[in-house]
Amino acid sequence: MMVTGRRSGRRPGKQNTRDQILSAARLAFAQHGYGGTTVRAVAASAAVDPALVYHYFGTKEKLFLALMDAPIDPRQYVDTIIDGPVDRLAERMLRTILEIWDSPTGPAATALFRSSIAHERSARLLREFLLERALRPIAESVEADPELARWRANLLATQLMGLVTMRYLLALEPLSSATPERIVELVAPNLQRYLTGELTPLT
Amino acid sequence: MMVTGRRSGRRPGKQNTRDQILSAARLAFAQHGYGGTTVRAVAASAAVDPALVYHYFGTKEKLFLALMDAPIDPRQYVDTIIDGPVDRLAERMLRTILEIWDSPTGPAATALFRSSIAHERSARLLREFLLERALRPIAESVEADPELARWRANLLATQLMGLVTMRYLLALEPLSSATPERIVELVAPNLQRYLTGELTPLT
Numbered sequence: 480m481m482v483t484g485r486r487s488g489r490r491p492g493k494q495n496t497r498d499q500i501l502s503a504a505r506l507a508f509a510q511h512g513y514g515g516t517t518v519r520a521v522a523a524s525a526a527v528d529p530a531l532v533y534h535y536f537g538t539k540e541k542l543f544l545a546l547m548d549a550p551i552d553p554r555q556y557v558d559t560i561i562d563g564p565v566d567r568l569a570e571r572m573l574r575t576i577l578e579i580w581d582s583p584t585g586p587a588a589t590a591l592f593r594s595s596i597a598h599e600r601s602a603r604l605l606r607e608f609l610l611e612r613a614l615r616p617i618a619e620s621v622e623a624d625p626e627l628a629r630w631r632a633n634l635l636a637t638q639l640m641g642l643v644t645m646r647y648l649l650a651l652e653p654l655s656s657a658t659p660e661r662i663v664e665l666v667a668p669n670l671q672r673y674l675t676g677e678l679t680p681l682t
Numbered sequence: 683m684m685v686t687g688r689r690s691g692r693r694p695g696k697q698n699t700r701d702q703i704l705s706a707a708r709l710a711f712a713q714h715g716y717g718g719t720t721v722r723a724v725a726a727s728a729a730v731d732p733a734l735v736y737h738y739f740g741t742k743e744k745l746f747l748a749l750m751d752a753p754i755d756p757r758q759y760v761d762t763i764i765d766g767p768v769d770r771l772a773e774r775m776l777r778t779i780l781e782i783w784d785s786p787t788g789p790a791a792t793a794l795f796r797s798s799i800a801h802e803r804s805a806r807l808l809r810e811f812l813l814e815r816a817l818r819p820i821a822e823s824v825e826a827d828p829e830l831a832r833w834r835a836n837l838l839a840t841q842l843m844g845l846v847t848m849r850y851l852l853a854l855e856p857l858s859s860a861t862p863e864r865i866v867e868l869v870a871p872n873l874q875r876y877l878t879g880e881l882t883p884l885t
Contacts (some may be wrong), residue, residue, distance in 0.1 A: 593799060593800055594800070596796060596799045596800065596851060596852075597796055597797070597799065597800035602851060602852050603852070603853075605852065606848075606852040606853070606854055610854070626856075629855075629856055630857075630868070633848065633854050633855075633856060633857040634857075634868060636844070636857075637841065637844035637845045637847075637848045637849075637857070637869070638840065638841055638844055638872070639844065640843075640844040640847050640848060641839070641840035641841055641842065641843040641845070641847065642840040642844070644799065644840075644843055644844065644847065645809075645836065645839050645840045645843060646840075648799060648805060649799075649806070649809040650809070651809055651813070651836050651839060652832075652836075653829075653832055653833060653836060654833075654836040654839075654840070664882060665833070665837060665881060665882075666837070666840070668875065668879075669841070669875060669876070672871065672872060673872070676871075678868060679867055679868075
């Protein structure tokens with residue numbers, strides 16, 4: 480295919496503003512976490528008007544996703560996962576995750592994981608991303624005690640992160656070639672304990 | 683402190699032979715896995731006598747550890763973990779792992795994890811390392827069916843890798859600041875299911 484005339488895309492000046500915002504956001508999220516970061520603070524640190532941040536990225540959530548170069552927003556799956564019998568919550572969660580990772584989005588998600596773990600700063604972003612956008616809302620849907628909900632989200636994170644790492648990044652066998660069905664059968668009971676099992680409250 | 687005279691250490695010629703063996707070993711382990719690699723094959727590929735491999739590294743196991751730049755050999759803990767009541771196997775395993783990672787060895791182990799996950803080839807080595815040197819022997823101590831033992835080792839890997847990643851690499855809270863006691867209380871029952879719980883055999 481031949482390319483004629485001017486290349487399309489953003490003008491350099493605009494691209495710079497966008498990058499400036501992204502750099503400021505990267506720093507802010509890494510320093511203050513997802514919850515502690517505001518669009519106003521990012522704008523101030525990028526020396527632009529907050530309206531420009533909204534113009535380029537829409538919302539704080541979308542800014543965050545752009546920063547992570549995230550192929551999907553896990554938040555969009557949360558309602559579907561929560562909706563249904565509580566005793567099969569783990570199963571719905573696991574099926575959704577396996578569907579995403581086994582889909583064409585999978586390799587991009589794997590790349591994001593791999594690079595995020597390798598670097599301290601992006602590791603912190605990944606942590607915020609997973610917890611705030613997916614695991615905490617799910618844990619809070621079944622746990623009223625805020626401290627225990629935090630723990631449940633943490634425990635879910637350990638099992639899910641390990642599963643994804645071993646199946647998709649390290650390609651462990653037989654795990655890597657197993658059907659989603661088999662994995663649900665083996666792993667869902669453990670996830671379900673983290674979600675709704677009795678956990679000793681902290682004294 | 684002043685350094686006078688010749689610097690101590692290996693002579694350049696010998697260092698080169700050692701590096702040559704390490705390069706050949708890296709390739710062999712990555713291509714054929716830990717089990718499929720022999721000292722003889724590494725020696726042949728490095729174009730040296732097998733005796734030289736033994737001279738520099740002692741055994742295949744030690745060659746592997748040198749290659750991984752591993753701060754410890756997980757195999758040395760296996761017997762102590764296995765020794766004791768089966769229904770507390772998960773607890774002993776977890777305590778040992780937390781002791782290692784909370785010790786001065788921890789940061790080196792974290793660095794190894796981080797870099798191993800980031801690169802395809804070292805990720806494969808890490809996988810072999812964890813399974814062959816630690817998880818498989820432990821799973822086989824309680825599971826006679828070889829296929830189920832492989833599965834149990836895989837499942838242990840998912841939970842343990844995720845726990846270590848979240849506690850030490852991503853420093854998730856409250857997990858990261860929790861006492862080992864608290865973590866054993868919360869995670870050991872899940873690990874124990876993977877070790878001795880009833881798992882549907884593959885048909």
